Amino acid sequence: MSKTNSQRKNCKDVFNAFLIASAYYDGVFEFPVIQPTYLIPNKLIAFSKAISCTDYNQWIHFYEDDYLFERIWRSPKRYLDILRRYNGVILPDFSLYRDMPYVMQLWNIYRSRAIGFWLQQNGIRVIVNIRYADRRTCHFCCDGVAQHCVIAIGSHGTIKNKTDRQFFCEGLDVIMKRLEPSAIVVYGKTPDAIFGKGKRSGIQIIQFDSDCSISHRKV
Numbered sequence: 001m002s003k004t005n006s007q008r009k010n011c012k013d014v015f016n017a018f019l020i021a022s023a024y025y026d027g028v029f030e031f032p033v034i035q036p037t038y039l040i041p042n043k044l045i046a047f048s049k050a051i052s053c054t055d056y057n058q059w060i061h062f063y064e065d066d067y068l069f070e071r072i073w074r075s076p077k078r079y080l081d082i083l084r085r086y087n088g089v090i091l092p093d094f095s096l097y098r099d100m101p102y103v104m105q106l107w108n109i110y111r112s113r114a115i116g117f118w119l120q121q122n123g124i125r126v127i128v129n130i131r132y133a134d135r136r137t138c139h140f141c142c143d144g145v146a147q148h149c150v151i152a153i154g155s156h157g158t159i160k161n162k163t164d165r166q167f168f169c170e171g172l173d174v175i176m177k178r179l180e181p182s183a184i185v186v187y188g189k190t191p192d193a194i195f196g197k198g199k200r201s202g203i204q205i206i207q208f209d210s211d212c213s214i215s216h217r218k219v
Helices: 076-084 102-121 162-179 192-200 211-218
Strands: 044-046 059-061 088-090 126-129 150-154 183-187 204-208
Touching: 076 102, 102 126, 150 162, 162 192, 183 192, 192 204
Parallel strands: 044 059, 059 088, 088 126, 126 150, 150 183, 183 204
Antiparallel strands: none
């Protein structure tokens, strides 16, 4: 007979159960429910840079290579005080690829939401990052996210070629129809061909250039 996690004694918490100790869940895959946010970030900084930065008047994002922020899943408590110094956090953008096994795509969505729930429990403002890959994850990536609030999405590196752009647009349509967000914070480009429909429907599109784009401009 299997035990529940709360019955385990003197065992290492290998899947960070403490993150969702008092969580409510939504959807068939039971993603932790995140309370809505209506705040708009004034400025963004990548997690890897935020660790050593002293300008705390900005929001932390995770739109960078996974290896640069995987540590927040391995040791979330280690970074809590650092995250508290900033205005808020856009939840981790763990990668989802269409050639990843479906269960891994769901796992990465779950990890982002579990961290988000825990951060909210510790008084940190969070904006849910919506990430999806193929058509299957499009229909579950909104589970646990409130309607009519501010959400975030990364377009950098996801709309360059025709196939990626098609999947991105399909997922964005699903998100807008299901969540009807008041605003979408976008890390990357916001071409009207993709985001114009949302703008015309009254959704506020808040665009931030990617670090890569900013670097190229400086060069």
